[in-house]
Amino acid sequence: MSTTVAEAGAINGEDAMLAADAFARMAAGVGRVAHCAPATVRLILTAFATGGHVLLEDLPGMGKTTLARALAAVTGGSVRRVQCTPDLLPSDITGVTIFNERTREFEFHPGPVFANVLIVDEINRTSPKTQSALLEVMQERQVTVDGTAHPVPRPFLVVATQNPVDLEGTFPLPEAQLDRFLMRLSLGYPGEEAELSLMRNAAPAAPETLDPVLDGSEVARLNAVAEQVIFADPVYDYVLRLAQRTRRHTRLRAGVSMRASIALCRAARMYALADGRVYVTPDDVRALVGPVWGHRLVPLSGIATAEESAVLLDEVLAEVPVPGPHENRR
Missing domain, CATH: 1.10.8.80 (Magnesium chelatase subunit I, C-Terminal domain)
Structure with missing residues (x-):
């Protein structure tokens, strides 16, 4: 077994230090490609390890998508992205059942929600009906299509973004939807040195180049240790x-x-x-x-x-x- 995260059980100082080391290595990886405050990185890693979802409110071009992709990379997970528009349908997120004429059977074609990290860009630009398609999966980690439940991968995190300034043509999230998010965060502008580095570096490191620190089972064990x-x-x-x-x-x-x-x-x-x-x-x-x-x-x-x-x-x-x-x- 990996020594990155100790087995679940009675909490002790060694377990805590192993977990802190895992967090530090994940934060270092994310910080290499996502230029935001260390406190923000710690918060989003806390949400991910806890199994909670995150709503990022910020202006365009602040690195929200890069942060989410980096998070998936350091945990060895898959990442999918949905660009929300007014004509987006619920099935565009969850998937759809299609009749296969060759086999004469209905087959489920999974949507982008079947990933470890789902990036939902500008969530408030899609209709309330499509927004509600995320309610079940954010709470129960499954989607139900034509009466059949389909579980999503574990761990599972929704990182939704919205622009808090440009509200024309948007649909504010209802209270029930907001309550599904563990945290609402804002990245803010990077520091002067970080912005200068970004301006000078024409080809910054891609999140996909980061080495995984934990896999899905180790994230689950980390959660079990936290419960102690x-x-x-x-x-x-x-x-x-x-x-x-x-x-x-x-x-x-x-x-x-x-x-x-x-x-x-x-x-x-x-x-x-x-x-x-x-x-x-x-x-x-x-x-x-x-x-x-x-x-x-x-x-x-x-x-x-x-x-x-x-x-x-x-x-x-x-x-x-x-x-x-x-x-x-x-």
Whole structure:
């Protein structure tokens, strides 16, 4: 068995350090071709290892597709891409059943969703009917066509992109769709040195040239190890109080759901493991509140922008007392 990720079981320091080493090597690989902040790379790797999906909101040309392809490369997975347009059909994503005249039988022809990483470009430019084709597969890791369920490969990650500025002719994602994404992230502009390097290098390294760090089975074992990371009761209580505060916020029509609280706890375990720790701290929770909860808030004015969500969550974090350091491991 590979020593990259230890077998599932009781968490110990050696397991955590092996996992942290795997995360560091994956992050180094992604960072060689995707020029974005290390904190963003750690977040998207956390989402992938946790089994969560990511919504990337950014302007065109910021490297969103390159980041997703690099993620597939370091995990040895397959990657497919869908360019969303108003006339895109659900079957263009999930696949279709076609009658074979030679065999006189119906055959299922899988769509691009059957990949380890599915890139859905400009998801808000396709119709709500086509958007909803992703609901089942994002939650249950399968698609049902003509009454037959077809499981997708594991691990499976949807990386959807949308432009937060150019909204003409778009269809905003409904709350049920947004809730399927573990995180909403923004890459932002690269630093000066990174942008100069990109400008000077006419032929940057392709994501497909990266060496795999983990395979699918090792990602599953990594997830199993993360489940053993200690989550102390005071930290659970901290997450609960933060969630309850969003539900009582005067500028919110609806706070975060129970699914959002569970998602934050799962992501926090993996986030701590990526740092080589066997326990979750309130700082892990605070680092993940924005990416995991921001897109799930429902303000009185409608769907929250990333900027509005950040302001509201900063208020929530400021109002809820943080557990002391001595409480994190009990």
